[in-house]
Every structure is written in C-alpha cells, then in structure tokens.
Amino acid sequence: MDDRVRRHAELLVDHCLEVTADDDVLVIGSQNATPLVTALYGVLGERGATPMGQLHDERARRAYQKAVDPENVSTSAPRLAAMEAADAVVLISSTTNPYETMGVSDAVKTEIDDAHRPILDARLDNRWVITVHPTAGGAYRARMGTDAYRSFVYDAVDVDWEHQRRRQQRVADIIDAGETIRIQCGRTDLTMSIADRTALNDDATRNMPGGEVATSPVVESVEGTAQFDLPFFYRGDRIEDVTLTFEDGVVVDCAAGDAQDAMDRLLERDAGARRLGELGIGMNRGIDRATTNTLFDEKMAGTVHLALGFGFTECLPDDQKPNQSDIHTDMLIDLRSDSLLTIDGDPIIEDGNFWFEGE
C-alpha cells in the first residue's frame, strides 16, 4: 500500500474523528475509493472500532435516478437507520465523472435531495468528515496527470494542522471583532455585515483537507456585485463565470452565460437559495491551484467563497437564526491578483496575500 494512503487514513481516524474502541464508523465511498477504504478498515481495526462500508456509486445512482418516478422517491430507511446507529462517518468523494447525473430530471433530483434531508441531519448530529480519494478521473477533472494529482492531494492532506489552526486564528479573531467586510476584485465589489458573527476555524476536522475561516454574514446586509470566476459543478452541470448582484441581501440579477438555466434553477430552489449562508476565506497554501473540486478550491489561499443557501447556527448569537434553505452551494472568487479584502477598512488580503505574510 502507498504509505500516503495509510497516512491519510490515520489522519481521518485520529485527527478528524478521534475514533475510540467503542465507535461504530460508517465509511461511505464508491468502488474507486477501495484503497482508502481498505486502509481505513485496517486503522479502525487497530483502534478497536467497528467499520461498516456503504457504497455510494455515481453510475448506480444515475441508473436509479433515470429509472425512478419522482413520486416513488422516499427516504431510505436502512440508510437512515445506519446513519443514526453510527458514531462517526467518513464520506469519501472519488468522482470519476462529475457529468454522470447530467440529463436526470430536476424533479427527481429535488425529490432525492428532500428525501435525503433526514439522513443529512442525522449525519450532522454525528462526528463526520468529508474527504477525497484521488483517482484518474479526479486528475482529469483537475487537468493534471494522475501521479501529480495524487501528490497534490496528499500534500494538501498531510500538513501540520495545529500550525495551520494557529495561522487561521489570526483571521478568525478579526472576524469575531469586526463589523463589515468588503471584497474588491475585477467586477466584484461586495460588502456585508459580520457584526455579532463569530468565525469557524477549519483545521481539518470535518473537511480533509481543511484550511478555511468561515462565517455566516448578516443575510440582509449583502450589497453589490460578485464575479465568480472559478468553475464548479451543480447537479451534473459545469458552471463558470457567474456574476450575481445583491440588493438588501437578495440576488436581483444573475448573468451566467452557458450555465444560465442551471443557475436559474439553483436560485429558484427556495427562498433561501437567493441569499448568502456563508462567507469563507481560503488559507491553505498547500493548495496551489484550482481543480474544479470545491472541497479543495474553497481552501486555496487567495480565494474567498460565498455560499448561497443555508448558514451556520454556530456563527450567530443564540437569539438569531441563519439563512434557511435546502441548498448550500459554494461559489468562488479568485483574489490571487489585483484584489483587496478589508474588514472595517483594514486590508486582510491584498493581491492574494494576507497582511501577515508580508511581516
């Protein structure tokens, strides 16, 4: 076995989930993730924990989705029961083709998302982590050779997370104390209030790799224009170069070129889909390029991401609720050149660099 796969498994089990001998651990992945699944079974066995493997195969899912009548979609009772009975969950993304569900009806996708909601809620009540196993398909998506992509993934995963946490805390402290964020870059000029908001410091416990600082802005305070220049996938469609205009926190204009239909469907999903749930700041210098995979791209130092859809209760005072929605779709703004992000007027990122990186 590649030592890096073993190391990846150890980080997931020990750093992310702090697994002990009493734990039942659900390992969810496709057949492409077999090397990591096998390594996880070994590490979980060493810790005395009990693994269960759940198959999440994109082609099988497509076969189901193409065949099923929307009115017959329902919550999988065994999946819900397994999720509720588990103590900890590893979700392994090892997509080989992100277009796989293209052409499946939106009605079916929405019914499936709705039916999945209780399972998602049950997962959020467990310890959980999402990660990637690098495959040839993932390398293709990243526009890299497979070996180079594998090195890219493991370099981003196997870092000193305590050092990274301390580095990120400098930005988190400023968000905790700050009032207003302004982002300027190209056509982007966006402001939002973060008054009373606290920051999440992502040191790779729920996402591996981690490396971002995030909060949920005051929903109705978002004003201005944001240009999202890094591509992402939504329900089997590739979406690139989207410009959104916000007034009083609501998207009032969306220009998305070839992806206009897909973006319109996303925005019309529910009332919360036109509002922001998250502002995140990527701070992981180990991720040095975009790979069309949000789990990595959103951590890249020199990018920020805004998520349409539901926000984070943990970031708000007890008497306030975050934005409510069934979706949470991250979209990226590339600040790596000619950019400025300020909090209360103080530069945090300038031309892609954090203020302290020049110290």
Add this chain to the structure above:
Amino acid sequence: MDDRVRRHAELLVDHCLEVTADDDVLVIGSQNATPLVTALYGVLGERGATPMGQLHDERARRAYQKAVDPENVSTSAPRLAAMEAADAVVLISSTTNPYETMGVSDAVKTEIDDAHRPILDARLDNRWVITVHPTAGGAYRARMGTDAYRSFVYDAVDVDWEHQRRRQQRVADIIDAGETIRIQCGRTDLTMSIADRTALNDDATRNMPGGEVATSPVVESVEGTAQFDLPFFYRGDRIEDVTLTFEDGVVVDCAAGDAQDAMDRLLERDAGARRLGELGIGMNRGIDRATTNTLFDEKMAGTVHLALGFGFTECLPDDQKPNQSDIHTDMLIDLRSDSLLTIDGDPIIEDGNFWFEGE
C-alpha cells in the same frame, strides 16, 4: 450494459424478491460487483423501490481482521440497524481470491462470526437472496476463461424456474413420504433417517441460481462413511478429499490430508459442528461442472451435499428442533458415476442420473 446483467437483475428483483414500490432494498457486494449493482439500482428504480448499497470488500475485511484485537470485535450497530430496516436483501458474492483471509487468526474469525449472528438472524427475517456476479477472479477459481465463465453463470441463472420447480417436486414428494436415504459411491456408504421430514424445493428464490431439493435428516440416525471429493473453501483454506465417519449421528473420524487442521478446527467449533444439519440433492442440469463455488456446485445435478452445522426448522414437525450450531458448512459428494442413492430402497440417482431421466 451486457443484456445478461440486466436480465440477472430483473430475476433477482422480480422472481427472487418480488419487490414492490414500498420496499427498501439492501444491495450488498464488493466493488467487483459494480455492473450488477448498477443494473439492480436501475431495475429497483423502475419498480419504485429504494436501494441502499452496502460495501462488502474482501481486502478491506482482511485489513480489519488482521488489525483488530479479538476482544474489540463487536456487532456493527449500523449494519444491524440497516438490516432490520430493510425489507429485502441482495447479497452478491464476487470473490476474486478466496484465500484472502488466510492467515487471519481463528480467534478473530470466530469472534466476527459470533458478532455477525444478530445481523444474520435479521437477514433471515427479511426477504433475501444470495447470488454471484461473475468476475475474472471467479473464472480463475472455476478454472475457466472469463468469457466462458460468464456464459456458465448466466446459463445457470436464466432458466425456466417454474419448469425446474416442477421437476424438483418429484424428488421432494418422495422425501416427504420417505423413511431412509442411503448413498453409495466409492468409499461412501451412508444411511440416515428422513422420517417425518419434509423437503425444501429450491426454485431460486433465496439462491440464484437455485436447483436443489434439501431436508434436515434425523440427527442421531446418520451412520456410515462419506467421502467428499469436490473441493471447497472454509475461512481461507481450500479443503479437498475429506472422509468423515458417522456413528449415531456424530463424526467420530475425519481424514482430510493437507486440510486436517482446518477440518479439525471446523469440527471443534461447537457440539453441532460434528452433526448434520442438511442433506441436499443437486438437480440443476444447467450447471455442468464444479467451479469451487458452493452456491453453484451444490446445485449441480448428480451431486449431493451434506452440511455440518445448523439445520432447517421448516423441514421438521413443530415439536422437534433441528441440529443447533453456529456453522453450516456444505460438503459435496460427486455421484456422477458409479453411484446409487436410494430412498426406502428405490433408486433416485443411479450413476448420476435421476430415475425419471430414463423414462
């Protein structure tokens, strides 16, 4: 997709499990079974049922088994919960290497079997079927080329099961009415009582392919010698050419050559492991060769199999209990030449042929 994979999936969903739109169906297999899993997801979607995929990977299992301390083995709560929540279960065997668990300690294997027992019991309370997806590894095990092996499997699966059921019922009726079975072939000369026993007619509802007639003999009545000449795998060991001697229903002598250790461990598992739970008669003429896979070999016309371990409650009068054990290990006697199987003195199989095949 190979039309035969699709047809296999339809038979599992419709013939074996009679799936309806309300059903939650658990599909358990390894990554090698992906084509059949994908076909099943499509057919289940068409029927309005909801699939859940559970990963059963032999290399991952070995990694866990080699790593875990026996005292930390416990029943997987999520697996038990999923099994209890499911309405129907498809177990797909797609072993690529039956030696995979060789070298894992017997203590761990026994703890795992014990921990699995509640999950097994929960499955037996559901509708369930066990089948095979043909792989290159399965072909190797069968000593066939992969394409030829695939044809062998699908020829055994896609048959007229109603016709097969009627054919088998002729033997089942004789078992229902009969008192004593005697089997003679080579060193084998074995008698047992089937008084008050009824037969199971396997028309491929719980095994796909099916094709046997079985019962649980009167435990203490088994007398004589049985030579098992077809090889099988037990816990990662290949076992071949075993001779067992029964007195008053108990194995009093076992000669197993290279597999002596493995057979001794099997017999010492518990008190019921030295006693017979099943006598089965293979009647599937579509299976024309042994492939070191019990699911197929035991259905082959011209073979009988005896299982050490637990018997079938359904075959006994209400006031009697079958043999009790944690194991159920099928072993085959090849009657395809120079053989005689009689019930109450009447020939049922002679030199490999059923009496009615000469009519």
